[in-house]
Amino acid sequence: MNYIPSEIETKWQKFWAEHKSFEPSEDFTKPKKYILSMFPFPSGRLHMGHVRNYTLSDTFARYYRQQGFNVLHPIGFDSFGMPAENAAIKNGSHPKTWTYDNIDYMKKEFASLGFSFSKDRELATSDELYTKFEQGFIIDMYERGLLYRKEGMLNWCPHDLTVLANEQVVDGCCWRCDTPIVKKEMNQYYFKITQYADELLEDLKKLEGGWPKQVLTMQENWIGKSNGLAFDLFFDEESKTTLSGEFESFDVFTTRPDTIYGVSYTALAPEHPIVTAMIEKALLSDEVIDQIKAMKNSSSIDRQKEKSGVSLGLNVIHPLTHKTVPVWVANFVLMDYGSGAVMAVPAHDDRDFDFAQKYDLPIHAVIKPLESELNLTKAYTDTGIMFNSQAFDGMNSKEAQAKVIEHFESLKIGQKTTNYKLKDWGVSRQRYWGAPIPFVYCKNCGLVMEKKENLPIALPHDIEITGEGNPLEKHPTWKHCKCPKCEKDAIRETDTMDTFVESSWYFLRFCASPANWESEAFSSEQIKYWMGVDHYIGGIEHAILHLLYARFFTKVFRDLGYVNFDEPFEKLLTQGMVLKDGAKMSKSKGNTVDPDAIILKYGADTARLFILFAAPPTQELEWNDSAVEGAYRFLKRFADRAQNVNKMNTLASINHASLSKEEKNARKKVYEALKRAQEVFVERYTFNTMIAGVMEAMNALNEQSNRDVWSEGYWILTSIMEPIIPHLCWELSSELFNRHNLKEQVVLEEVFEVDALVLGVSINGKNRATIEVGVSESQETVIEIAKAAVEKWIEGKEIVKSIVIPGKLVNLVIKG
Numbered sequence: 084m085n086y087i088p089s090e091i092e093t094k095w096q097k098f099w100a101e102h103k104s105f106e107p108s109e110d111f112t113k114p115k116k117y118i119l120s121m122f123p124f125p126s127g128r129l130h131m132g133h134v135r136n137y138t139l140s141d142t143f144a145r146y147y148r149q150q151g152f153n154v155l156h157p158i159g160f161d162s163f164g165m166p167a168e169n170a171a172i173k174n175g176s177h178p179k180t181w182t183y184d185n186i187d188y189m190k191k192e193f194a195s196l197g198f199s200f201s202k203d204r205e206l207a208t209s210d211e212l213y214t215k216f217e218q219g220f221i222i223d224m225y226e227r228g229l230l231y232r233k234e235g236m237l238n239w240c241p242h243d244l245t246v247l248a249n250e251q252v253v254d255g256c257c258w259r260c261d262t263p264i265v266k267k268e269m270n271q272y273y274f275k276i277t278q279y280a281d282e283l284l285e286d287l288k289k290l291e292g293g294w295p296k297q298v299l300t301m302q303e304n305w306i307g308k309s310n311g312l313a314f315d316l317f318f319d320e321e322s323k324t325t326l327s328g329e330f331e332s333f334d335v336f337t338t339r340p341d342t343i344y345g346v347s348y349t350a351l352a353p354e355h356p357i358v359t360a361m362i363e364k365a366l367l368s369d370e371v372i373d374q375i376k377a378m379k380n381s382s383s384i385d386r387q388k389e390k391s392g393v394s395l396g397l398n399v400i401h402p403l404t405h406k407t408v409p410v411w412v413a414n415f416v417l418m419d420y421g422s423g424a425v426m427a428v429p430a431h432d433d434r435d436f437d438f439a440q441k442y443d444l445p446i447h448a449v450i451k452p453l454e455s456e457l458n459l460t461k462a463y464t465d466t467g468i469m470f471n472s473q474a475f476d477g478m479n480s481k482e483a484q485a486k487v488i489e490h491f492e493s494l495k496i497g498q499k500t501t502n503y504k505l506k507d508w509g510v511s512r513q514r515y516w517g518a519p520i521p522f523v524y525c526k527n528c529g530l531v532m533e534k535k536e537n538l539p540i541a542l543p544h545d546i547e548i549t550g551e552g553n554p555l556e557k558h559p560t561w562k563h564c565k566c567p568k569c570e571k572d573a574i575r576e577t578d579t580m581d582t583f584v585e586s587s588w589y590f591l592r593f594c595a596s597p598a599n600w601e602s603e604a605f606s607s608e609q610i611k612y613w614m615g616v617d618h619y620i621g622g623i624e625h626a627i628l629h630l631l632y633a634r635f636f637t638k639v640f641r642d643l644g645y646v647n648f649d650e651p652f653e654k655l656l657t658q659g660m661v662l663k664d665g666a667k668m669s670k671s672k673g674n675t676v677d678p679d680a681i682i683l684k685y686g687a688d689t690a691r692l693f694i695l696f697a698a699p700p701t702q703e704l705e706w707n708d709s710a711v712e713g714a715y716r717f718l719k720r721f722a723d724r725a726q727n728v729n730k731m732n733t734l735a736s737i738n739h740a741s742l743s744k745e746e747k748n749a750r751k752k753v754y755e756a757l758k759r760a761q762e763v764f765v766e767r768y769t770f771n772t773m774i775a776g777v778m779e780a781m782n783a784l785n786e787q788s789n790r791d792v793w794s795e796g797y798w799i800l801t802s803i804m805e806p807i808i809p810h811l812c813w814e815l816s817s818e819l820f821n822r823h824n825l826k827e828q829v830v831l832e833e834v835f836e837v838d839a840l841v842l843g844v845s846i847n848g849k850n851r852a853t854i855e856v857g858v859s860e861s862q863e864t865v866i867e868i869a870k871a872a873v874e875k876w877i878e879g880k881e882i883v884k885s886i887v888i889p890g891k892l893v894n895l896v897i898k899g
Contacts, residue, residue: 084818086722088686092810096194105144105156105199109596111612113153118144119590121621121629122159124166125207127185129192129678131661131668131694131706132622138691139658139700140620141198145806146764148199150827155613157593158193158200160186162209164582165243165259168516172550178516179544182209192678196687197809203597208585209516213592215539216604217585218521222532223643225522229275230510232530236354236418237509239267244552245513246271248581249419249506251628258628265380266354272520272578273507276635280503283634284308286649293654295701298626305627307504311338312488314497316349316399316426319407325366325397330357332399336421336502340487341480344472345428345449347439349399350392350413352423353378358412361395378414386414390438402496403473413438419506429462436462447471450480508632510581515546515554517579525566525573534567540575553577586629587636590616590651610646619652626657656768659703668706676706688808689715695770695807717778718811721804724781725815727793732823734798737791739833745787750834752776752783753796757828760803770807777803798824843892844869846876854893862887869893 099105107115120140123133137158144156160182167178174181186207193200206213224230238247242262246269251258276283284306287299317332335349351358353375361367362375371393378386392413399408415434416425429439430448439446450467451457466481474490475483491497511520519540521533533540543561546554555561555577566573594609621629630652637651660667663674681690693714698704729735739747756776763773777800784796797815802824805812816822837858842865844852852872856865866885870877877897884896 084722084725084815086719086811088688088718088810089683091814092195092197092687095810095813096197098813099197099199100194100202103202105148105154106201106203107155108153110153111608114151115612116143116147116152116154116618117613117616118147118154118156118618119593119616119620120158121619121625122161122586122589123189124164125160125162125182125185125189126166127188129189129196131676131678134196134678134690135658135661135694135700135704136620136622137193137196137198138694139656140618141196141691141809142695142770142806143618143620143764144199145809149802149805149825155204155593156200157204158198159206159589159593160189160208161582161586161589162186162207163517163579163585165245165514165516168514168548169243169550171516171548177544178548179209179542182516183207195682196678196690199809201593204593204595204600206589206592208518208582208589211539211541212601213585214518214541216592217518217580217588218533218538218540219535219604220588220640220643221521221580221584222535224274224639225532227639227643229278229639230272231275232270232272234268234270235509236266237269237271238264239269240264243514244550246509246511248509248583251581251583270511271509272511273509274635276508276632277503277505279635279638280306280308280505282638282649283505283631286634289650290652290655294652295623295655295657298623298630298655298657301626302631305505305631307502309338309502309504311336311500311502312340312343312491312497313500313502314402314491316402316408316424319398319400322397322399322410326357326360327364329360333357333424334422335424335426336500337426339428339431339484340491341469341472341475341483342428342431342449343403343426343487344475345430345447346401346408346426347429347445347447348409348411348427350411350416350425350427350438351395352416352418353412353414354418355412355416355423358395367395375412378412381414386417390415390434390441392438392442394442402491409444411442420504421502430459431462431464433462433464508581508635510584511578512581513553513577514579515542515548517582518585519555520576520578520580522576523564523566523573524576525569525571527571528566528568528573531566531568531573537567555579583628583632587632588640590614590619590633591640591646605645614646614648615651615653618654618656620656620658622660623657630655656700658700659698661704661706663706665705681711685711685715686718686810688718688811692718692774692808696774697771699769699771701768718808721781721808722811722815724784724793725797725819727784727788727790728797728819729790729794730819731794731798732821734795734824735791737795739836742789742792743787744839745783746789746792747834749780749783749787749789749792749796750831752780753799754830754834756780756803757799758830761830773803774807794819799828802826802828840890842869842890844872845892845894846873847896848894851876865893869895 118140120136144154148154162182167182170181171178238252240247240257240262242260243257247257252264256263287303290299313334313336315332315334362372374393392411395410395412397410399410401408427435429435429446431450448457448459449471450469452467457463469475469478469480469483488499521540523531525531543558546558548554562575562577564573564575591605594605594613595603596606596609633651638649640646666672666674668675693711697710759776760773763769780800784793798820801812801815805825816825839855839857841853841855843850844854854868854872856868865887880897882895882897886894
């Protein structure tokens with residue numbers, strides 16, 4: 084056939100749309116597969132990372148449909164967020180207009196690539212209906228005590244003018260715009276994710292084998308569970324007087340109780356309440372206050388680099404030795420980990436050592452190496468033998484940790500404690516384009532939830548976005564409302580929710596019947612049938628943020644009675660980035676590739692084939708123009724060779740025994756490709772090897788001329804390739820097989836039965852020839868055939884030994 088991609092692809096895209104070819108069945112007796120890619124932000128244009136992501140999910144979806152599964156393969160748009168608001172500022176448009184125009188464009192791009200998404204379950208998280216259901220969940224979480232409001236020091240992005248969660252600060256900068264964050268004291272709403280810390284950590288075991296180890300490790304480290312000793316350090320009398328009796332002590336936590344006798348100073352975070360009180364009461368010099376303020380304004384990552392601090396002129400009493408220990412403020416101590424205070428042991432902690440050396444503080448060694456001398460030019464942090472530790476002298480430091488904790492508990496001055504790096508998730512954002520938080524402030528009633536019958540609390544459209552502050556604060560009417568409790572005048576909450584809230588439950592929203600789409604967020608029947616997601620596909624950059632939050636929401640929804648499972652995603656595939664010239668594609672680098680241009684020149688099937696053939700999905704993919712051209716040439720050959728195929732509605736039987744050597748080899752290669760395809764989808768996802776198998780089979784078919792073998796080969800190969808190059812395969816299958824072959828294929832084991840073996844022949848271990856012998860030939864006959872093949876090398880020589888390794892080789896040992 085004459086391969087014209089634009090004609091074929093337009094034809095079948097129209098057919099699929101008109102026939103609603105990819106809507107899941109409501110027959111819940113069928114086996115199911117839920118295939119999902121992480122949904123995109125509607126930026127307006129697909130990039131090659133999108134193409135890779137959705138080609139992968141589409142390949143899974145199409146394959147499992149062939150296998151007889153009921154497949155849910157939905158798509159939505161993560162459409163709230165700062166980029167839309169920033170684009171509105173830049174272009175003088177409205178965020179909603181900009182967002183939904185982009186959604187319409189991206190839908191057309193999805194269709195042009197042949198992605199088999201369900202149309203009936205499409206959504207955008209900025210839809211008012213989505214907001215209605217989400218606000219209902221937020222109210223339920225508040226009533227359950229899982230959402231609360233408090234004042235605290237928050238991560239503030241001075242560029243985007245909004246608060247960020249801890250997880251959204253990357254190397255001390257805003258995760259989206261790379262602006263260094265600063266600390267700002269504000270009221271904020273928090274989800275109590277720490278209440279689920281242990282379960283989030285423990286349930287990672289359930290995901291082993293289905294999720295990449297790297298992602299599991301990243302989540303484990305982020306949750307950051309650590310066991311140790313918590314105790315109070317009490318101020319001496321002089322320090323209490325300085326503080327006017329307002330503070331008696333502060334608490335610290337250590338994972339190294341074995342080093343307790345080596346404490347030579349303690350350090351507080353610049354934001355610690357004691358430090359704040361001393362500043363407010365002018366108990367510190369202006370110079371010291373300026374230094375502390377500089378520490379506060381530094382990003383958390385910078386505070387871990389160059390160590391700096393100031394003495395507060397206070398002392399605490401060591402709980403065991405009763406000696407005085409100076410109190411400092413240190414930039415490396417963070418309020419959002421532990422209590423914002425640390426006991427410092429320079430001899431046995433690298434960070435404490437650097438600080439002590441900089442400020443000439445004492446270094447007290449209390450642990451020495453097991454088999455060498457102690458070298459105090461650096462901190463000794465390994466296990467060793469305790470000394471200068473009173474009753475614990477001579478003990479192994481690792482084993483002594485529990486003993487020291489027991490000692491503190493016996494004296495009732497401390498206790499064994501578990502700490503977490505994970506902190507509660509701050510979800511307030513000071514921006515317009517987000518889901519409004521459904522609360523109001525009433526002078527009589529305080530903080531009040533909105534009534535569910537009043538939902539959704541939708542955004543006003545008539546706003547002016549300048550980039551300065553939250554437009555909802557300045558709106559003349561929107562924030563003024565009646566209290567849901569007393570009906571008196573009240574003020575609506577103007578903060579909107581972190582957009583990661585929307586992506587934390589969207590996979591459940593797809594489990595709503597289209598017939599009841601407007602009346603339910605999802606149905607228990609659909610949830611029970613479709614969840615969990617069988618294959619979830621997206622970037623490794625979401626390992627902590629989205630994936631942790633989605634796991635948290637699932638557990639919350641379970642406890643609220645919405646779902647009956649613990650984890651949302653059975654298998655996770657994290658695809659690698661698409662690179663060009665060795666760097667991630669970006670407009671700033673000028674190395675982007677426009678998917679539309681590739682489709683226009685070569686067709687969608689070429690783009691899909693290249694994306695899956697160029698590299699395994701978990702590895703980085705280097706864009707290669709010549710490889711794209713090569714993919715296109717293969718498709719042309721694949722279409723052209725269809726002239727060798729008989730039209731048929733069923734797979735004809737072939738007498739394998741009567742075939743020639745070339746014909747048998749062709750059938751064998753075709754069924755090898757089928758076997759490989761079945762293995763790839765179940766085990767490895769290495770679609771490049773699957774495609775390579777199809778190419779090998781094509782080469783083998785070209786080496787023979789039997790039309791029955793050709794026809795059988797194409798029946799199977801178009802079935803194998805349909806998930807990858809659907810347009811061409813539907814065209815070929817329609818023309819040749821009335822599409823009867825686009826279903827599960829059965830491997831014929833008879834094609835792998837061999838009647839001849841190819842053996843190597845070596846002389847004294849050096850390969851000299853190959854021979855072909857019948858599978859039933861005797862060992863003696865095989866040796867004689869081998870001798871004949873290497874006659875010129877053994878003529879006149881004595882054969883000392885003949886060794887036959889069945890199925891592999893014959894080795895002749897000669898001398899002379």
